[in-house]
Amino acid sequence: MMESGQNESPTPRRSLKCKVFGVGGAGCNVLKQMAPDAPVDMQLVAINTDTGALLASGISDQFVLGEKLTRGLGSGGDPEVGRAAAITDAAKLKAYCEGADIVFIIAGLGGGTGTGASPILAKAAKEAGALVLSIVTQPFQFEGSRRSTQADEGFAELKRHTDTVIAIPNQKIFKLIDEKTNVRNAFTLANNLVGEGVLAIHRLLSETGLVNVDFSDLCSVTRGKHSESALAVIEAKGAHRVEAVLEKIRKHPMLSGGVLEEADSILVNLTAGDDFTMLEVSELMEKISEVNKQSHFIFGAGINPTFDGKISVTLVTSRFGDVIEPPVSSRVGDSNGVGEIKPEFQDERSVPKRSSRFAAPAPDLTEDKKRELFRKAPRGRKKTSGLRQGQLPLETVSKGRFDKSEPTLYEGQDLDVPTYIRRNVVLN
Ligand SMILES: Nc1nc2c(ncn2[C@@H]2O[C@H](COP(=O)(O)OP(=O)(O)OP(=O)(O)O)[C@@H](O)[C@H]2O)c(=O)[nH]1
Numbered sequence: 001m002m003e004s005g006q007n008e009s010p011t012p013r014r015s016l017k018c019k020v021f022g023v024g025g026a027g028c029n030v031l032k033q034m035a036p037d038a039p040v041d042m043q044l045v046a047i048n049t050d051t052g053a054l055l056a057s058g059i060s061d062q063f064v065l066g067e068k069l070t071r072g073l074g075s076g077g078d079p080e081v082g083r084a085a086a087i088t089d090a091a092k093l094k095a096y097c098e099g100a101d102i103v104f105i106i107a108g109l110g111g112g113t114g115t116g117a118s119p120i121l122a123k124a125a126k127e128a129g130a131l132v133l134s135i136v137t138q139p140f141q142f143e144g145s146r147r148s149t150q151a152d153e154g155f156a157e158l159k160r161h162t163d164t165v166i167a168i169p170n171q172k173i174f175k176l177i178d179e180k181t182n183v184r185n186a187f188t189l190a191n192n193l194v195g196e197g198v199l200a201i202h203r204l205l206s207e208t209g210l211v212n213v214d215f216s217d218l219c220s221v222t223r224g225k226h227s228e229s230a231l232a233v234i235e236a237k238g239a240h241r242v243e244a245v246l247e248k249i250r251k252h253p254m255l256s257g258g259v260l261e262e263a264d265s266i267l268v269n270l271t272a273g274d275d276f277t278m279l280e281v282s283e284l285m286e287k288i289s290e291v292n293k294q295s296h297f298i299f300g301a302g303i304n305p306t307f308d309g310k311i312s313v314t315l316v317t318s319r320f321g322d323v324i325e326p327p328v329s330s331r332v333g334d335s336n337g338v339g340e341i342k343p344e345f346q347d348e349r350s351v352p353k354r355s356s357r358f359a360a361p362a363p364d365l366t367e368d369k370k371r372e373l374f375r376k377a378p379r380g381r382k383k384t385s386g387l388r389q390g391q392l393p394l395e396t397v398s399k400g401r402f403d404k405s406e407p408t409l410y411e412g413q414d415l416d417v418p419t420y421i422r423r424n425v426v427l428n
Pocket residue numbers: 023024025026027029030049050074075076077078082107108109110111112113114115137138139140143147170186187188190191
C-alpha cells in the first residue's frame with residue numbers, strides 16, 4: 001500500500017510571499033511566458049513605460065511607469081528616461097513590494113526601461129525589506145556597442161542595489177541551440193530559462209522536499225552580497241540520467257570559464273518524479289560538490305509527479321561582490337518621492353534626446369598626479385632639450401547630463417579619462 005500523500009502534488013511548506021516584476025519589454029515577455037506555470041501564491045507584476053507592450057503582456061497586475069513623463073510611449077531606448085520614469089513612481093513601486101519575502105526583478109538589459117528602471121525598483125524592494133533577486137538578460141553581440149555599454153552600466157547599477165543578479169547573456173543562448181535558430185525562438189528559449197529559474201527557486205523554498213532548503217539558507221548566501229550569478233537548468237532522462245546530468249553540467253555554456261569552480265556559493269535544486277531514489281540524490285550531490293570544495297553549497301531535492309522519468313537540476317552559482325550600501329540620502333522613499341532624479345527629467349514635457357557626442361572632462365588631478373605629469377617623459381621617448389613640459393591649459397568640458405554617470409570601465413581603466421592621462425604621457 002502506498003503511503004498517504006505519496007501521489008499528491010507537493011505540499012507548500014510555508015507561504016512565501018513572492019513577487020515577480022517584469023520590467024520593460026523583455027521582462028514582460030518573460031512574465032507572459034511563465035504565467036501559465038506560476039503558482040497561485042506568486043504575484044506577477046508587469047511594468048513598462050510602453051502602454052502597448054504592457055497590454056500585450058496580458059498580465060492582470062500591471063502599470064505604466066512614469067506615465068506623465070513618457071506618456072506611455074516608451075523610453076526611446078534611453079536608460080535615463082527609464083530611470084526617471086521609475087523614480088517618479090518610486091512610492092508606488094515600494095508600496096507594491098511591501099510585505100514580500102522575495103522580490104524577483106526580470107528585465108532585458110540594453111534598452112531604456114529595463115536597464116534604467118530595474119535598479120530603482122531594486123532599491124524600493126530593499127527598502128521594503130525584501131530579499132531582491134534580479135534575473136536579467138544581456139544583449140546579443142549583433143545588437144551593437146551602445147546596447148552593450150548601456151547593459152554593462154545598468155548591470156553595475158543593479159548589482160549595487162540587489163542581493164544577487166543572475167546574468168543570462170543572450171549570446172550564450174545560441175550555444176544551447178542551433179545557431180541558425182531565429183532570434184524570436186532564441187528569445188523564447190531565454191525567456192523559458194529565466195522563468196524556469198524563478199519557478200525553480202520558488203519550488204526550492206516552498207515545496208516539501210526530500211532535502212529542504214529554507215528561506216534563511218538562501219538569505220545566508222545572498223542577502224547583502226551584491227553577487228553576480230549564473231543560472232543553468234539541466235534535464236536528463238533514461239537509465240543513465242545521473243551520468244547524463246553530470247556530463248551536461250560539465251559542458252554547459254552558462255557554466256563555462258570557471259563559473260562553477262570559482263563560485264563563492266552554489267545553490268542546487270534537484271527535482272524528479274516519484275521514481276527519484278535517495279541513491280541518485282546523494283550521488284548527484286556528492287559529484288556536484290566535488291567540483292568546488294571551497295564553495296558554500298545549498299542543496300535542495302524534491303519530488304514533483306509532473307517530472308516523472310526525468311531529473312531536473314537548477315544551479316545558481318554566485319560570486320560575491322563588494323558590499324556597498326547606497327547612501328541614505330539617495331533612498332527612493334525620500335519624502336519628496338523623487339530621490340536622485342536629474343533636473344532635466346523633472347520637467348515632465350522633456351523626454352530628452354541622447355546627445356551624439358560629449359567631450360570627456362579633464363579629471364581632477366591630485367598634487368601628486370600633477371607632479372608626476374610634469375616629470376620628464378617616460379623612457380624610450382626621444383630626448384628633448386631638457387626643458388620641462390608644463391601641463392597644457394585644458395579647459396574642463398562638462399559631460400552635460402552624463403556628468404554623474406558611472407565611468408566606462410574596461411579592463412580596470414576608466415575610458416572617459418583621456419588616454420594621455422591614463423598612460424601618464426607628457427604632451428609636448
Ligand atoms: N530574452 C529576451 N530578451 C529580449 C526580449 N526582448 C528584448 N530582449 C533583450 O532585452 C534588451 C532590451 O529590450 P527591451 O526589453 O525590449 O527594452 P526595454 O527595457 O523595454 O526598453 P525600451 O523599449 O528601450 O524602453 C534587448 O536589447 C534584447 O537583448 C525577449 O523577449 N526575450
